Amino acid sequence: xxxxxxxxxxxxxxxxxxxxxxxxxxxxxxxxxxxxxxxxxxxxxxxxxxxxxxxxxxxxxxxxxxxxxxxxxxxxxxxxxxxxxxxxxxxxxxxxxxxxxxxxxxxxxxxxxxxxxxxxxxxxxxxxxxxxxxxxxxxxxxxxxxxxxxxxxxxxxxxxxxxxxxxxxxxxxxxxxxxxxxxxxxxxxxxxxxxxxxxxxxx
Numbered sequence: 164x165x166x167x168x169x170x171x172x173x174x175x176x177x178x179x180x181x182x183x184x185x186x187x188x189x190x191x192x193x194x195x196x197x198x199x200x201x202x203x204x205x206x207x208x209x210x211x212x213x214x215x216x217x218x219x220x221x222x223x224x225x226x227x228x229x230x231x232x233x234x235x236x237x238x239x240x241x242x243x244x245x246x247x248x249x250x251x252x253x254x255x256x257x258x259x260x261x262x263x264x265x266x267x268x269x270x271x272x273x274x275x276x277x278x279x280x281x282x283x284x285x286x287x288x289x290x291x292x293x294x295x296x297x298x299x300x301x302x303x304x305x306x307x308x309x310x311x312x313x314x315x316x317x318x319x320x321x322x323x324x325x326x327x328x329x330x331x332x333x334x335x336x337x338x339x340x341x342x343x344x345x346x347x348x349x350x351x352x353x354x355x356x357x358x359x360x361x362x363x364x365x366x
Contacts, residue, residue, distance in 0.1 A: 172199045172237055175285060177360060180230040180241040185327070185346040192342075193353050203229040203241065215247035219279030220293050227281040227289065238360060239283040244346050246322025247275045256323035259312055265323030266311065271302035273336070274322070276344045282355050290355065294348035296339030298326070303333060 172178060176198035179186065190197065203226035209218050227241030246253040248268050256262035268274075276298055281291045303311075311330060317323040324330040326337075326344045342349040 172234060174236040175360070176237050177356065178230060178234045178237045178239050180226045180239055183242075183346055185325075186242060189342055189345060189347045189349055190352075193349055195353075195356060197240070198237070199234070201230045201234065201239075203227070205229050207243075209252050213252075214250055215245045215252050215275065215277050216279075216293050216295070218252055219243050219245045219277045220281070220291050221279070223279035223281040223293075224289060224291050227283045231283045231287075235287075236285050238285065238356075239281075240352070240356075241281040241283075242278055242347055242352075244276060244278045244321055244343075247277060248272065253322040255319055255321050256317045257319065262312060262317035262323040263308060265317075266303060266308050269300045269303075269322065269324070270308075271300060273297055273299040276322075278343050278346065278348050280348065280352060280355075282359065284359060292351060294340055294343045294351055296337065296341070296343045298334060298344060299336035300333050301335050307333060 178199045178201050179197040180201055180203045182200065182202035205225045207222060222243030223241045226243065227239045231239045253265050254261055256265055275295050277293055277295045279293045281289060283289045311317065314329050316325050316328045326334060340348045340350060
């Protein structure tokens, strides 16, 4: 990263520390367009015995802090979304076997989707919070699982599914923020950005 790249982003503008197209779409839904997308490259291995909420908040803070070094005069938004069965953090499904294991764990059960979010201000202040949504899957038949695996939607998704796709037909109950399950709790993020960037600071 060169100094010139940082200087090309207006002071006080929003930098999103995530490569997730879903998070970008969610921000667009509330008329926010980041001035820069700057994915953070940090170790995302959970610590031994680390609980899902603590992990999500640590990841969000770590991502935002890593990007802040290159954009000290901007607002940095970091986020991490975790799917938790009890106190177990489910992986991001990177292969079919991993996705099938996640779906097997979620089948017929309630689980929590927890997003950690962090905003670093140009003054160096770091805000952090987490939002939890409860989601209940129906009991999945072998046909359900095979159909979902064939769709490929699970690839790279925490817990092996995306609520905004085919998996919606398997979800019988949700309590809490829907956007949080997609990847960013818009009520909380919108409140932060309105308070710190102002109504038009992100246009």
